[in-house]
Structures are given as C-alpha cells and as structure tokens.
Amino acid sequence: MMSALSDQLLIVTIVGYLAAMIGHAAEYALGQAHAAVGARPGVRQRAPEAAPVGAPSGVQGPPVSDLPDPPASPPGPPAGRYDGPAPATSRAAVYAGRAAIGATMAAAVAHLACLVTRAIAAGRPPWGNLYEFELSVTFVGVVVWLVVLARQPRLRQLGLFVSLAMVLLIGAAGLIAYTEIKPLMPALQSSWYVVHVSTIVIASGLFLFGAVPAVMFLVREGHERGLRSFPYSLGPRVPAAAGLERLTFRMHAFAFPLFTFGVAAGAIWAEAAWGRYWGWDPKETWSFISWVVYAGYLHARATPYIKRRTAVWLAVLGFATMLMNLFGVNLFVSGLHSYADV
Amino acid sequence: MSRGGRLASAVVATARNSWRQLTSMRTALILLFLLAVAAIPGSLLPQKSVSIEEVQQFVLDHPTVGPWLDRVWGYEVFSSPWFAAIYLLLFVSLVGCILPRAGEHWRAVRARPPAAPRRLDRLPEHAPARPVDGAPATVAAAVAAALRSGRWRAVARQDETGEWTVSAEKGHLKETGNLLFHTALIAVLLGVAVGSWYGWHGNRLLVAGPDAGFCNTVQQYDEYSLGPRVTGAELPKFCLELTDFLAEYHDSGQPSKFRATVAVDGDGSPRRTRTFSVNDPLRLGDANVYLFGNGYAPTLRYTDRYGRQQTSATTAFLRVDDALTSEGAIKFPDANLNPATGERDPKSQVAFEGLYLPTVPASPPFVRSAHPAERLPGIMLWAYRGDLGEDAGIPGPVYQLDKSRVESGQLKLVGAEPRLLRAGESWTLDDGSKVEFLGTRQWITVSVRHDAGQELVLVGVGVIVVGLMFSLFGRRRRVFFRLAEGAAGASAVTAGGLPRTDYAGFAEEFARVVAAVAPARADTVPDQRERDGRDGVVAGSADAGGTGT
Ligand code: HEM
Numbered sequence: 001m002m003s004a005l006s007d008q009l010l011i012v013t014i015v016g017y018l019a020a021m022i023g024h025a026a027e028y029a030l031g032q033a034h035a036a037v038g039a040r041p042g043v044r045q046r047a048p049e050a051a052p053v054g055a056p057s058g059v060q061g062p063p064v065s066d067l068p069d070p071p072a073s074p075p076g077p078p079a080g081r082y083d084g085p086a087p088a089t090s091r092a093a094v095y096a097g098r099a100a101i102g103a104t105m106a107a108a109v110a111h112l113a114c115l116v117t118r119a120i121a122a123g124r125p126p127w128g129n130l131y132e133f134e135l136s137v138t139f140v141g142v143v144v145w146l147v148v149l150a151r152q153p154r155l156r157q158l159g160l161f162v163s164l165a166m167v168l169l170i171g172a173a174g175l176i177a178y179t180e181i182k183p184l185m186p187a188l189q190s191s192w193y194v195v196h197v198s199t200i201v202i203a204s205g206l207f208l209f210g211a212v213p214a215v216m217f218l219v220r221e222g223h224e225r226g227l228r229s230f231p232y233s234l235g236p237r238v239p240a241a242a243g244l245e246r247l248t249f250r251m252h253a254f255a256f257p258l259f260t261f262g263v264a265a266g267a268i269w270a271e272a273a274w275g276r277y278w279g280w281d282p283k284e285t286w287s288f289i290s291w292v293v294y295a296g297y298l299h300a301r302a303t304p305y306i307k308r309r310t311a312v313w314l315a316v317l318g319f320a321t322m323l324m325n326l327f328g329v330n331l332f333v334s335g336l337h338s339y340a341d342v
Numbered sequence: 343m344s345r346g347g348r349l350a351s352a353v354v355a356t357a358r359n360s361w362r363q364l365t366s367m368r369t370a371l372i373l374l375f376l377l378a379v380a381a382i383p384g385s386l387l388p389q390k391s392v393s394i395e396e397v398q399q400f401v402l403d404h405p406t407v408g409p410w411l412d413r414v415w416g417y418e419v420f421s422s423p424w425f426a427a428i429y430l431l432l433f434v435s436l437v438g439c440i441l442p443r444a445g446e447h448w449r450a451v452r453a454r455p456p457a458a459p460r461r462l463d464r465l466p467e468h469a470p471a472r473p474v475d476g477a478p479a480t481v482a483a484a485v486a487a488a489l490r491s492g493r494w495r496a497v498a499r500q501d502e503t504g505e506w507t508v509s510a511e512k513g514h515l516k517e518t519g520n521l522l523f524h525t526a527l528i529a530v531l532l533g534v535a536v537g538s539w540y541g542w543h544g545n546r547l548l549v550a551g552p553d554a555g556f557c558n559t560v561q562q563y564d565e566y567s568l569g570p571r572v573t574g575a576e577l578p579k580f581c582l583e584l585t586d587f588l589a590e591y592h593d594s595g596q597p598s599k600f601r602a603t604v605a606v607d608g609d610g611s612p613r614r615t616r617t618f619s620v621n622d623p624l625r626l627g628d629a630n631v632y633l634f635g636n637g638y639a640p641t642l643r644y645t646d647r648y649g650r651q652q653t654s655a656t657t658a659f660l661r662v663d664d665a666l667t668s669e670g671a672i673k674f675p676d677a678n679l680n681p682a683t684g685e686r687d688p689k690s691q692v693a694f695e696g697l698y699l700p701t702v703p704a705s706p707p708f709v710r711s712a713h714p715a716e717r718l719p720g721i722m723l724w725a726y727r728g729d730l731g732e733d734a735g736i737p738g739p740v741y742q743l744d745k746s747r748v749e750s751g752q753l754k755l756v757g758a759e760p761r762l763l764r765a766g767e768s769w770t771l772d773d774g775s776k777v778e779f780l781g782t783r784q785w786i787t788v789s790v791r792h793d794a795g796q797e798l799v800l801v802g803v804g805v806i807v808v809g810l811m812f813s814l815f816g817r818r819r820r821v822f823f824r825l826a827e828g829a830a831g832a833s834a835v836t837a838g839g840l841p842r843t844d845y846a847g848f849a850e851e852f853a854r855v856v857a858a859v860a861p862a863r864a865d866t867v868p869d870q871r872e873r874d875g876r877d878g879v880v881a882g883s884a885d886a887g888g889t890g891t
Contacts, residue, residue: 182594182596183592183596183598185596185597186597186598186599186600186619186620186621187620187621189599189620189621190621193621246844246846249844253814253815254814256810256814257807257810257811257814260803260806260807260810261807264803264804264806264807267803268800269621271796272621272622272623273620273621273632274632275543275623275630275632275634275789275791276791276793277793277796277799277800278534279391279392280384280385280389280391280392280419280420281392282385282386285381285382285384285385286385288378288381289378289381289382289385292374292375292377292378292381293374293375293378295374296371296374296375296378298814299367299370299371299374300371302367303367303368303371305368306367306368306371321378329385
C-alpha cells in the first residue's frame with residue numbers, strides 16, 4: 001500500500017517539477033518579450049563581426065577569468081548591456097516565476113513524501129538501490145536549491161535549469177532504474193554503509209546543484225565573449241558571471257570534502273564487507289575519477305593564470321563523471337556494487 | 343668558461359627548468375587529468391584483479407584487439423607501468439610543491455604580521471577615524487591584546503613617522519590544512535604500497551565440523567597470493583574450525599542474516615569460540631577472516647555389496663543459483679574392496695553425482711530449489727560404478743566426476759533414472775548396495791587477509807578530510823589599525839581590513855572586530871552598516887582586492 005502510494009507520489013513529483021519548469025519558461029518568455037519591447041539592444045544587431053570572437057570582449061573589460069577574486073561588479077564591456085540579469089520586468093513574468101517556485105516547493109514536498117513512504121514500505125532508509133539513491137540525491141539537490149534561493153532570491157532564473165535537471169533525472173530514475181522494494185542484503189546492513197550512502201547522497205546533491213550555476217556561468221561568459229549561438233544566446237537572461245562562478249565554487253568547496261569523506265566511509269565499509277578497502281570495482285573507479293576531476297577543478301580555480309572558464313569546465317566534467325557513475329556504471333558495467341541495485 | 347663548465351651549467355639549467363616545470367601547477371593539473379583519463383579503461387575493460395574469468399572470456403570474444411589489449415596492460419590498468427608513471431610523476435611533483443611551500447609557510451607563521459599600510463582607506467575594508475579614550479600607545483596595546491584574545495596574531499608598533507599602528511593576521515590554518523592534505527596524499531600512497539608489498543591473502547572453502555578445519559598455511563588454501571616481501575613461512579599461525587553457521591532468509595529467498603561461529607586455536611592461546619559475519623570480519627591480530635559465501639555439503643552413507651559402510655560428509659556442493667540449488671559429486675573409491683584381500687576392484691568403485699535442493703519444490707521437475715533454507719531438503723542422485731581413475735595419483739576434479747571416464751565407459755550410470763532422496767531415505771542399487779541421504783553440513787567460503795598498510799591509509803584519509811576542510815573553509819585575512827593623537831586625551835583610530843582569500847563575509851567580521859577591539863566613545867559611533875549596498879548577486883562585494891595565496 002505504502003509502496004503504491006510512493007509510486008503515485010513519484011508521478012506527482014515529476015508533474016510538480018514539470019509545472020515549475022513551465023513556469024520558469026513562461027517567466028523567461030514573458031521577460032524576453034518585455035525586454036524586446038523595451039529598448040534593450042537587440043541581440044541580433046550585435047553581429048559577430050561587431051565583436052570578433054577572436055578578440056573576446058572579456059579581454060578588454062575587467063577580465064572575467066584571470067583574477068582569483070574578480071571584483072563583484074559585473075565584468076564585461078559597456079555598462080548597460082550586461083548590467084546583471086535583467087529582473088523580470090513584466091508583472092506576468094514575475095507571477096510566472098513565483099508560481100514556478102511554488103510548484104517547486106510543492107513538488108519537493110511530494111518528493112519528500114515519496115521517499116518517506118518508500119522508506120516506511122521498505123522498513124529502512126530509502127537508499128537500498130539505484131532508484132532510491134537517485135530519488136534521494138535529487139531531493140538533496142532541490143533542498144539546496146530552495147535554501148540558496150531563500151538567501152539569494154535574485155537567482156530565480158536558475159530555476160529553469162534546476163527544474164529541467166530534476167525532471168530529467170527523476171524521470172530517468174523512474175523509467176530506467178525503477179526497482180520493487182526489497183530488504184537490504186546482509187552486506188548492506190552496516191552503519192558504515194549508512195554513513196557512506198548518506199554522505200554520498202548529500203555530496204552528489206550538492207554537486208548536482210553546483211553544476212547548474214557552472215553551466216550557466218559558461219553560457220553567460222560565452223555570451224560575454226561574443227558567442228551568440230543557442231545556449232549562449234540565453235546569456236543575458238542569467239545572472240552575472242562572477243556571482244555564478246562564486247556560487248559554483250561554494251557548492252563544490254562544500255561538496256568536495258563531504259564526497260571525500262563519503263568515499264572513505266565506503267572504503268571502510270568495503271574493508272569489512274569484502275576484505276579490501278579498495279578494489280577498483282567500476283563504481284570505485286568512477287568515484288576515483290570524479291574525485292580527481294573535482295580536485296583538478298579546485299586546483300584550476302586556485303591557479304591565477306588558469307582561466308575561470310577552464311576551471312568551470314572541469315567542474316562540469318566532474319558532474320558528467322558523477323552521472324556516469326550513477327547511470328552508466330549501474331546500467332552497463334557489472335561489478336560488486338551492482339548487487340546493491342538488483 | 344671551459345667547455346665542460348658550460349655543458350655542466352647547461353645541464354643544471356635544464357634540470358632546474360624541468361624541475362620547475364614538473365612542480366608547476368599546470369603540470370599538476372595535466373597529470374591529474376591524465377590520471378582520471380587513465381583510470382577509465384580500468385572501469386570499462388574487465389580487470390584481472392576483479393575477475394580473471396571475465397578477462398579470459400573477453401579475450402575469447404575479441405580475438406583481434408583482445409590479445410593486443412593484454413600487451414598494453416589493458417586488463418591490469420591499475421598495476422600497469424603507464425598508470426604508475428602518471429601517479430609517480432604526480433607525487434614527485436607533489437613533493438616538489440610541498441617542500442618549498444612548507445618552508446615558506448613555516449617562515450610566514452613565525453614572522454610578525456606586516457607593517458600597516460599608510461593609507462588604510464585604500465584597503466577593501468575601511469573604518470573611518472573614531473575617537474577612543476586613551477593615548478595612542480595605550481590604546482594600541484589594548485587593541486593588540488584584544489585581538490590576541492580573539493586568536494589574532496597581533497603586534498603593536500610605531501611606524502617610521504612615530505605613529506602607533508597595530509597589525510594583525512589570522513587564518514594560517516588554511517595553508518596548514520592545505521599542506522597537511524597534500525602530505526597525507528603521500529601517506530596514503532605509501533600505505534597502499536606497504537599493503538601490496540607486505541600483504542597476503544588466502545581463500546578457501548570451510549565445511550563445518552571438527553574433521554574439516556584448516557590451519558593458516560598456503561598449502562591449505564584453494565587460492566592465495568603473497569606480496570613480494572612476504573614468504574609463506576611468515577604467515578601467522580592459527581587454525582579454524584567452523585562449529586556453527588546460521589543463515590536466515592526472507593520468504594522471497596533473499597538472505598537477511600549470516601553468522602559463522604568458529605573455534606580458533608593453534609596460535610598459542612587456548613582454544614576459543616568467536617563469531618563473525620558479513621560486514622563484521624573475524625579480526626585475529628595479523629589476519630582478518632571475511633565471510634564471503636555459503637552452501638551445503640550433503641552427507642551420504644554408502645553400504646557396499648559386502649555390507650561395509652562408508653560415510654562421506656565433507657564434500658561441498660557448489661551453489662548454482664540464489665535458491666542454493668547445489669551440485670557436486672561424492673566418490674567412494676574404497677567401495678567394494680574385496681573383504682578377503684583388501685584390494686580394490688577397479689570395476690566397482692562407486693560415485694554419485696548429485697543435485698541438492700534445500701527446498702524441494704511441490705511438484706516436478708525437481709531441478710531447482712524453491713528456497714535457500716532447508717525447508718524440505720532433498721537430493722537427486724545419479725549413481726555411477728566403475729573405475730574412478732583416482733589410483734593413478736592424479737586427483738580428479740573435486741566438484742565433479744571426470745566426464746571423460748563416463749564417455750569412455752570406464753564409469754557407468756547405474757539405473758536409467760536419477761533418484762530423489764529426502765533426508766533419511768535410502769536407495770538400493772541393482773547390486774544390493776545401498777545409499778542413504780543422512781542430511782547436510784553447512785560450508786562457508788572465507789578469505790583470510792592481511793593488509794599491513796591499511797592503518798596508514800586510514801590515518802592518511804582522515805588527515806585528508808580534516809586538512810581539506812581547513813584548506814577550503816579557512817580564510818586568511820589581515821586587519822590594521824592606526825592610532826593618531828586625538829582631542830582631549832583620546833586617540834583617533836582608523837582601521838582597514840584585507841581578506842587574502844575569497845571571503846564573502848569579511849565585511850561583517852571586520853565591522854565586528856573593529857567594534858569589539860576599539861570601542862568608540864559612546865557619543866560617536868559611526869554606522870558601519872550603511873556602507874556597501876550588498877545586494878550583490880550571490881556573493882557580497884567584500885572580497886575585491888584579495889589576491890589569493
Ligand atoms: C596527488 C595529486 C593532488 C591532488 C589530489 C590535489 C588536490 C588538491 C585539492 C583538492 C586542492 C583544493 C584544496 C584547496 O583549495 O585548498 C588542492 C589545492 C592545492 N594544490 Fe593540490 N593536489 C595534488 C597535487 C598537487 C601538486 C602536485 C601541487 C603543486 C604543483 C599542488 C598544489 C596545490 C596548491 C598550491 C593548492 C592550493 C590552492 C589554494 O591556495 O587554494 N597540488 N590540491
């Protein structure tokens with residue numbers, strides 16, 4: 001009964017995030033329309049010749065990427081063009097955006113309820129298999145998002161990307177990874193396992209949320225360098241690059257030690273369960289890869305002569321390796337860990 | 343300069359240059375990236391260390407690239423020379439990075455905070471002059487003392503113009519944490535190395551019962567491996583006997599609990615009983631015993647045509663599925679010895695092939711167990727008679743009959759059909775001999791292991807996590823005060839603050855520190871809060887001017 005309820009709540013959750021996505025898209029569209037009506041410099045007028053890609057505008061303005069701590073004033077050429085995100089200026093857009101946040105909150109409640117009912121039905125925490133793990137990770141991601149939003153309401157534009165990521169990830173969890181409730185195998189009945197999975201869930205959620213400003217930074221920064229093709233055309237709609245970059249770093253700085261600890265807890269558990277703390281099982285290998293890539297990101301960010309863009313690309317790459325571990329390895333490669341999922 | 347001298351200095355220059363290159367941050371990044379990329383084939387190709395069978399299968403399935411991949415260590419990526427080359431270079435670079443930084447840090451920690459800049463209003467944070475009671479020298483001392491009690495490293499001094507200043511600094515823990523973290527990476531690498539040099543393990547199957555125990559010597563393992571610095575004679579001495587094994591299952595057949603009870607002796611201490619389970623290995627000082635698997639060993643009693651009984655009890659059957667359907671073979675090479683001469687009759691040795699079903703299903707076919715627990719145990723037996731061929735001194739396969747002997751007719755199936763026996767039932771063969779199924783014993787597979795570097799790795803990882811947190815959350819910052827002669831016995835105190843690292847909350851901290859260590863006279867408190875309109879996106883504007891470290 002509980003288990004069926006949980007499955008229904010999953011649908012509610014996905015519909016909720018979908019509604020949020022539509023709301024954010026509407027906000028974007030209405031804001032865009034308004035901006036077009038207002039005297040915003042038209043994007044089209046700025047033909048590539050006007051700002052040759054070879055001479056990126058970032059080079060003239062205060063460099064976006066070369067300073068370890070760029071001033072918070074929005075970087076980039078002529079003021080007025082990139083003066084931060086244009087706040088959604090039309091009233092309808094504001095309503096759409098608020099409704100989207102409301103939908104996100106409602107979906108998050110359904111999301112939590114989905115996890116809780118699943119946990120009650122299983123009689124254990126909801127991270128016994130890939131499906132439950134993904135639901136938990138995305139829930140952490142959405143909680144982080146709401147917390148960040150409460151502190152920085154102007155970040156609402158991130159919502160379109162957050163809700164898109166939620167719909168895709170939860171949809172994939174439900175479609176690809178759905179598993180009937182099963183009790184935990186003896187090998188998983190360990191307190192280190194609980195510590196391991198819960199920290200990895202939280203760290204993955206933070207990495208997930210951190211990937212959103214990372215991607216948006218790349219969009220914005222690409223736009224500021226004069227790129228005008230599709231994802232970069234969204235540039236003017238997202239917050240200022242420096243702020244996005246800093247938020248990206250915050251999330252990763254927080255997630256990285258937690259992830260390190262989570263992997264270490266997994267190694268302690270593996271020692272007790274399998275007799276070795278590390279065995280280059282595919283999951284372990286991909287955790288190692290993610291760890292090294294994120295370490296590379298932190299390094300790159302701390303190195304003054306490495307462009308911020310390069311560093312942020314490493315963060316995005318890090319999240320791609322996390323996704324590989326969450327979906328790719330569980331689905332395509334078999335290993336000891338796979339028995340947690342069947 | 344002589345030619346040799348020039349050559350030598352060129353070599354030195356090149357070496358110094360390469361060293362600088364190797365220890366540069368860019369190289370560290372490239373090596374990190376290479377390390378990540380190099381690990382990928384290790385997750386996509388089957389690895390010998392994980393499953394040698396999968397590797398063999400893969401090579402069979404890919405006759406062209408298979409052997410080629412083997413030549414470039416594709417199936418042992420993590421012990422390949424190229425993987426080692428990357429991480430060794432990375433660690434050399436790391437050492438080259440840590441040493442100078444440690445020296446610098448050591449000096450920085452012991453140095454006095456730098457002199458206060460002349461113009462404090464040029465600093466990212468600034469508090470305008472405020473009157474504080476007392477002469478500059480007294481106030482300076484008081485400010486420095488107050489800062490010190492807030493764990494700032496502070497010094498009060500007069501600058502070249504004679505004005506009193508206070509410089510204070512905080513946050514060296516960031517760099518300390520960073521150095522600890524990088525050093526601990528080396529400790530972990532050493533721990534891994536020690537583990538592989540001095541570690542060893544042996545795996546075996548252990549049937550319950552006093553007649554089936556084993557002692558920790560390489561001969562008694564089914565499979566073992568010793569690190570390059572260990573010899574078999576160095577293995578710690580102890581013996582184990584499985585006295586009890588508990589397995590519980592859900593109705594679905596999924597296991598819920600395993601617990602093995604063993605008697606330990608032979609290590610100099612008196613015999614004692616210990617239990618262990620999955621996730622909770624038996625820790626015996628220099629060796630740990632892990633529980634990996636379990637199954638059944640059926641007990642058959644065979645009464646030969648001369649009426650002599652033999653019991654076979656320690657032959658494990660191997661599981662073929664999760665419901666513990668198990669198959670195996672039990673041999674009676676000494677069946678039908680001629681009672682007069684005591685000689686074997688090579689034509690009438692006896693063996694049984696069996697399929698053991700811990701829970702026989704309600705209806706045929708009786709080929710798969712319905713549940714892994716022994717709810718309704720039964721065994722399907724195929725009886726063979728003939729020449730087992732084990733006198734030749736070549737031991738046959740343990741878990742099966744030698745199929746070639748069946749094909750060649752040296753072993754013949756007795757009766758056309760197999761027979762299902764439940765516990766206690768017997769089957770009388772055509773020659774009047776009889777086989778009885780008495781029940782089963784449990785068996786477990788254990789892995790006995792020792793990893794000498796494990797503790798070092800654990801400590802290293804602990805330091806890594808703690809060092810990382812200091813490193814990532816620590817914030818270096820400086821505050822400066824200038825104390826000019828003020829009116830009516832007061833001092834005019836100006837303050838400036840400089841965050842050395844990304845630090846969004848510095849403005850608040852600066853305001854708090856200034857208010858706390860240099861409390862202005864009550865009549866003139868400038869409002870600190872009104873300054874920056876910090877609605878800035880995401881992070882405040884406080885960290886402009888920080889230069890990182
Ligand atoms: C084994 C490989 C290495 C790993 C996994 C690694 C990892 C890390 C990580 C995660 C950080 C971020 C912590 C922080 O921001 O304080 C960091 C910082 C740093 N690493 Fe490494 N590192 C490695 C090798 C090196 C090497 C070879 C060098 C020298 C060339 C180096 C120099 C630095 C420096 C200078 C920082 C400080 C950045 C800052 O001041 O914020 N690391 N390292």
